[in-house]
Amino acid sequence: MKYPQLGWFWPWLWLAGSGVPLDGGIPALAIVALAASASLPSDPMTIVTLRPQTSAAQSQLTRAQTRFGFQLFAALLPTHTHQNLFISPTSVAIALSMLYNGATGETQRAIAATLEITEISLDDVNQVNAALLQSLQTDSASVHSRLVNSLWADQHLPLQPTFVQRMQADYQARVSLLDFGNSNAVATINQWVKTQTEGRIPQIINQIQADEALFLLNAIYFKGQWATPFDPTQTRDHPFTLPNGQQRSYPFMAQTGTYRYYETPTFQAVSIPYGDGRFSFNIFLPSPTVGLAGFYRELNAENWRQWTQQMERRPGHLFLPRLRLASDVTLNEALQALGMGIAFDRNRANFAQLTPQPAYVSRVKHATLVEVNEEGTTAAGTTAIGLGVRSAALPAAPFTLVVDRPFFCVIQEHRTGTLLFMGAIVNPMAP
Template identity: 50%
Template sequence: MKKQLLSRMSLVLGSIVIILLAGSLIQQPKEVKANLNNNSFTKQKPNNMNDQLVQANTDFGFKLFSQIFAKNAEKNIFVSPSSVAIALQMTYNGASGSTQQAMAQTLQLQGMSLAEINQSQLALMESLTKIDPKVRLDIANSLWLKQGFPFKPEFLQTTEKYYQAKATNLDFNNPNSVKIINDWVSQNTNSKIPTIIDSIDRSAVLFLINAIYFKGNWQKEFSKSATQEKPFTLLNGTRKQHPLMSQTGKYRYYENAQFQAISLPYGSGRLSMFVFLPKPNVKLTDFSRSLTAENWQQWMKQFSSREGEIVLPRFKLEYDITLNEALQALGMGVAFQNQANFSNMTSKEVQIDEVKHKTFVEVNEEGTEAAAVTSVGVRVASVPINPPFKMVVDRPFFCAIRDNQTGTILFMGSIVDPK
């Protein structure tokens, strides 16, 4: 049935926002129901968590990154695959028929029931927010509903139960609604992502926002006195002076003919930043071709403890991208078309209008600070003994922030210019 423009619906998801910071903890936002506690790090898998969900998120994350990198290889890229995955999984609860099948294919969720996905995601979020005193990870979800629009109670109840999403009715004709939504985003990203929307179209009926805040210290902080201005080589071969941090010690390290890689832990070591530096004769674009979930899993098994030196640039960047094209290329095209089926969300005929993603990251001697927001708009149609290594990250590189207990990748990016 052809959809009418006057009944257009817009759904926006601001996906998980994660910030990694050094320093003291800030006050917990009221909407966040999953809090950090002082439980010690354990290897035990969270109850009710299906390993298949983590694998699905990993597969999806690398495929999404590959799509983005293919058209933005010359720029800095920093995305949160967990952020996008959780945002779309919440949307997935409203999909049906071929739209649900297409989203399952894109998100790598085939073979998992909706109940398994939701229960596993809740268990994963609860596990991720129980890190250690030196690391903080908050997860917050919210739904902002247009007053009077007929959402199905089951959809709202599911997002509240499994994604802990607080639903708020707003008068979208009131200009102050934009500020209310953006204030929530800003609060849950420690002001690093101050806005996700600029205005509310008359067709908009729902904004679904998912935010993650992460803050942590390096397990071994870099000494500021060791940081020196040294050359960093850009993609075009030019060299620029940039602050490079350095330290020596024992690290989990892996090296092959293509790259050097190191794991730099935060806090107790449950979460780490993995830095992959292509060898001088290997371009970042060549390395990216081998960056698959399958290879990633194998690489993770190859890391072993080794003495060495790491030289790493400070870097800080903001990243903003619309993901429509990438998601359609991954098989979700029907969700953006007139025939999209979100009948488990509302009786109105709707389709995804726009998927936006914003991130922030800063790496320095104390730790890492990062944030990400994703918005989806839906509308009605119309260990061997080795000599010490030296790893000098003075040229474009890839990095990822990973939860070593569950295997969840929170962030990944390619840094071509650390300025």
């Protein structure tokens, strides 16, 4: 029985260190991928009707976003050689898709190339993403998931009406205007992130930079109970080998059952289902002789598809550690390496579809958290894209100036810059 192809859900990838064999030859966890284990749900209320031409675009976009996810992961690896790395490609891709709607010219083409959607129309990208957003709103006894968006703009930044309408209609985005000069703006944005991730990610930005005038945010949340929970009485401490060769003891969960499984000379792979099987926790464990470095050389979207399709149901024993991993990374360099450099260039970026003000991407922040225990998995992710405004200043708020104390003044001729008079006035009516 073949493992079903990925449907709506692009993989969320996490890296948890190199693995070693346990007693009996079952290796410890090394690399984890959380993805859909089935196609669209059978509940007709959760299925969105697409135009005929958009149904084909859904398949195109899913494949494109899967490729983007693996490419982003690979671009981040050089700076995380001996660190945990876990990202939500879905969160990043949705946030960039929102940004894509505001770009034009070479900037828009660069974002399309990075997301690998050059052959898909903007309308199809938006409709498929709208369907994905609706499909991911799941709230059952065993699985709870959601994907939500928001737009936060400085109250003085002019926004293109068409862009705002697309964000609200296709991305169900909350659109809010804030006074970015007020210190409460940061707290307001972070509170939205904290609420949408059930408190797992309390903060995505710690300040608003002087030139930033807008943030596009995505938040994704998943909580799933295992189809068969692990028995807590079977959990035992066991050594886990770290990348530097040192061993550290962690609680390892144990379970015997029948799972979708696949192995090659270079790795073992297993799929552990949540609830009714629509979601699963997929583990890919490189062999001790290959290690993660060797596994990365094989890791790409095409191999991922083939590996998951070849999984078959087999009885087996699982031993894996409880997990609690958190990450907060800036994606600027990775996205520039993938071809989006122009979007970050304050002199060349073009976001005329978003605002008439000259704007550029100032930063892309991404934060994630995952917890795995005997009951199941909780995972959260958020992506914040900050836009800076260049050249033209934002309209200034009215001010009040009461000249009721000593002051300095100058009478200047501006054609030549000549200072005709200057002085310090300490008594305006003195003789």
